[in-house]
Amino acid sequence: MLSSTGVPVYMNKGNGGGIYLLENYAINRTLISTQESESLLLAIKTLQATQYPELDMVLEKMGAIFKNVSNYDWVEVDFSPWGSMPNEKNKFNDIKQALLQRKVIRFQYVNAEGHKSNRLAEPEKLIFKDSAWYLVAYCRQRQEHRTFRISS
Known part of the structure; x- marks a missing residue:
């Protein structure tokens, strides 16, 4: 812009x-x-x-x-949900750093049915869409590119 x-x-x-x-x-x-x-x-x-x-x-x-x-404190943008754990605020930065440094990340994934699994993924892109953050990554378990929602 x-x-x-x-x-x-x-x-x-x-x-x-x-x-x-x-x-x-x-x-x-x-x-x-x-x-x-x-x-x-x-x-x-x-x-x-x-x-x-x-x-x-x-x-x-x-x-x-x-x-x-000059007073720019009238707005604050925070992508972590209300009542989230302290490390939640750093989640975006941690993923960004892994993406920029081409590091594999490990996270717990919860699918639509509520089943949890541990994943290893190679992050490729962060997307903000419809009030939520998503991670596009190569999922090593599924051996394919996947999109993971990373915000509540």
Whole structure:
């Protein structure tokens, strides 16, 4: 979305990868309305929930650029369900790291009938669809690509 408006955004895959603005790029405040800057901050806060640490710095810079929306604490995005265990919040980041570092993950899978099984999988992609996160991975038990729901 940003790149379509002329903002030079690029992404790096792999260990240490992330989402970046082209170095030395300056945003002209007069080109972006207050509503657009609030939408931009909301988008960055949503990305921040995926635990890209560099987004904290981006939010600080955005707050400095758009002084009228410098308070960006009006929204928090947390993908873990209410009443979840403390490690639930790190589940997304753990899967993301395994995906980026091409590591096999082990997890307990519960199917639609409630049967539990332990799985080994090679994560390929995270998808957020219809209010839930899914993992596309090569399941070693089934010897095929599968989609696993990872959020309640």
